[in-house]
Amino acid sequence: MRQQQREAGLSPPPSATPSNRTCPFRDNTEERAARTEAVTTLILIMRQMLPILLKRFGKIPDPRHPKKVKHKLTVLMLYGILVFVFQYGSRRASNGELTRPMFEANLRLLFPQLDALPHADTLFRLLARIDVNAIAHAHLELIQRLIRNKTFSRYLINNxxxxxxxxxxxxxxxxxxxxxxxxxxxxxxxxxxxxxxxxxxxxxxxxxxxxxxxxxxxxxxxxxxxxxxxxxxxxxxxxxxxxxxxxxxxxxxxxxxxxxxxxxxxxxxxxxxxxxxxxxxxxxxxxxxxxxxxxxxxxxxxxxxxxxxxxxxxxxxxxxxxxxxxxxxxxxxxxxxxxxxxxxxxxxxxxxxxxxxxxxxxxxxxxxxxxxxxxxxxxxxxxxxxxxxxxxxxxxxxxxxxxxxxQGYGYEHAFAKQWNAMKGYHLLMRLAHLINTLARFSKALAALFVELGVQATIGFIRNTLTGPWLDPQEVEQRLQRPFRLRLL
Known part of the structure; x- marks a missing residue:
């Protein structure tokens, strides 16, 4: 059938199935380099967006008592985004994984503002009291910046x-x-x-x-x-x-x-x-x-x-x-x-x-x-x-x-049986999905997503942070390099 289609000038759609081969890495050094490249590239993509998001989050009135605040509001919001970027499907799962000593040390290496990771219930109590529409406004401001930068100009329909x-x-x-x-x-x-x-x-x-x-x-x-x-x-x-x-x-x-x-x-x-x-x-x-x-x-x-x-x-x-x-x-x-x-x-x-x-x-x-x-x-x-x-x-x-x-974002999971907090978790999830989508279609990570598949690539990056794969000096050098988000 495929031969007949080619003879008739038809083009069958390309297959998006990930490769079914064995592990391509020949030794630990090659695997370490690949993991470091994947993690630092994702963080560089996120760092292009974080200034906009953190600036907007910083304007949200904090309803907590100033003398009892242990984690800044911006830190809690960043923590909430990371929960969905790394696809943890519940508050219990994020509590158990993100607070592991090695994971926490790697996150602080990548995000210096995360001096200590909060308990998931701390984020829940915050989302229950703040105006969660501010999360939607931060999301829109990020989209507006991408449009002004003409990031999507090649994909318009009749302009x-x-x-x-x-x-x-x-x-x-x-x-x-x-x-x-x-x-x-x-x-x-x-x-x-x-x-x-x-x-x-x-x-x-x-x-x-x-x-x-x-x-x-x-x-x-x-x-x-x-x-x-x-x-x-x-x-x-x-x-x-x-x-x-x-x-x-x-x-x-x-x-x-x-x-x-x-x-x-x-x-x-x-x-x-x-x-x-x-x-x-x-x-x-x-x-x-x-x-x-x-x-x-x-x-x-x-x-x-x-x-x-x-x-x-x-x-x-x-x-x-x-x-x-x-x-x-x-x-x-x-x-x-x-x-x-x-x-x-x-x-x-x-x-x-x-x-x-x-x-x-x-x-x-x-x-x-x-x-x-x-x-x-x-x-x-x-x-x-x-x-x-x-x-x-x-x-x-x-x-x-x-x-x-x-496929990992927990759309059908409430995360909280409190209306305002439930909406807040939903908006954070959509924001994380935006970040992962831009990473998937970026020229820097597109080949990895095609080779492994979307969930496997996110799992590859998440598992890298659970072990001693990252060298602090090498990570610092990679994060200092100039980077611009370019889509396929």
Whole structure:
């Protein structure tokens, strides 16, 4: 099959599987050098960001008694970031590992400001009392610096920064331990005439925004928590993802008022108010259009698609054969009695590709169809960029959810059954994920991440700090060298 693809001019996607070979190091000296290089490079990347973060953390009002403070607030915040950078999945795990004498000595070598490591509960008590939004502000300030430095300029789509927005459940509990938790009924429905009631489940749901670039790099941007808060008249009303979208969109606009943005959204957001907000902010968008959603738009698209043969395009992308078809300037009416309207553009992509059936070992052909709403008119010049390099990479934010939930970041772990502290740990986790993502796609460490895999590379660096691998003089010399973050 691969030979046939090559003869047809198709390019199968490269495999990202780590090498399955034995250890490449020939002796202790070679391994020590590799470990020292990996650790010092990660620290140099972090040192490019720490001045911004520590300056912002230093402005957070400290609620503790001045005479009882043992660890500075900035030290505690740095400790919290390191917990997630090295992927410790709980407070107990970080207590047991980070405070080992060798680990602590190596950390002080790399971070002189860490004169002594705190207990994990000390960080918890701090996060429970401070304004954790300051962590989000520090995160945004770091992103703003990266954008000003044009770090991501090569990955723009139609000169816009692609931002994916999607929601994810963080965790669920059978008991209500905080009034902000959302709730839902679970279990089979009971007989209306019976006195029995369904059980309630209480959960935390977060709407996330991330920069989703076409090279697979996903940069965490913002988090908006859905909260079950009192409304007027003390009536409690459930929050929802679309309401949270408007709050999150307003925050993004306030943080980046002049940034050209392309939103990458799933079918939940294909509605008039959301597209109207995007228009008012002068944002571009590509939104999934599902079957049965916006029936008037579908009707007009199907009636006009065959009348414009010039609005078609066929191409080969990777190992897939694609046929694009689009209709521009479709009037979509919404609101009470259809008083509001806006103009949208619809594009569909039919594609097929060959795979090997794992059961029969035969070559079979698979088919798929994708349909999107576009804020800009489609043409042969931009359909590939907007669809393949923009809209399709909305999957990046869903892939990031899988990474944060199942690959070391403890997304589904509360870390604290206290609402403010739980949010603080979540924001620190997203900040650490940002640091590790930049390290993964940096030219200095990309080869190591490809060779070992992401989790294995982080484990390689973490294990280096647990043993006597680092020579203080050599580490000091390496950390003094000039360094600039460069991405692939």
């Amino acid at each position: 816009c920064y692609p931002i994916g927005i999607d929601g994810s459940q963080k965790l669920a509990f059978p008991t209500l331990w905080d009034e902000h938790l959302s709730q839902r009924r679970v279990g089979p429905k009971v007989d209306p005439d019976s006195d029995e009631e369904q059980d309630y489940q209480y959960y935390v749901y977060v709407l996330e925004a991330s920069l989703c670039f076409r090279n697979g790099m996903v940069i965490p941007l913002m988090s908006e928590f859905l909260e079950f808060a009192p409304e007027q008249g003390e009536q409690r009303k459930q929050d929802c993802e679309t309401k949270a979208f408007h709050r999150l969109a307003e925050r993004i606009k306030n943080a980046f008022p002049r940034l050209p943005v392309m939103l990458l959204l799933d079918g939940l957001y294909a509605n008039g108010p959301i597209m109207e907000r995007c228009r008012s902010y002068h944002w571009d968008f590509m939104i999934v259009l599902k079957d049965g959603s916006l029936p008037t738009v579908w009707e007009e698209y199907r009636s006009l698609a065959h009348e414009h043969p010039e609005h078609r395009c066929e191409q080969t992308w990777g190992e897939r054969q694609q046929q694009f078809q689009w209709v521009n300037a479709i009037r979509y009416e919404y609101g009470p009695n259809g008083k509001k309207f806006l103009e949208v553009h619809v594009v569909s992509c039919h594609e097929h590709w060959q795979v090997v059936d794992p059961k029969t070992a035969e070559i079979i052909t698979k088919h798929a169809c994708h349909v999107w709403l576009s804020s800009r008119p489609l043409s042969r010049l931009n359909v590939h960029t907007r669809c393949n390099l923009g809209a399709r990479y909305r999957w990046g934010i869903e892939g990031a959810f899988l990474v944060e939930k199942h």
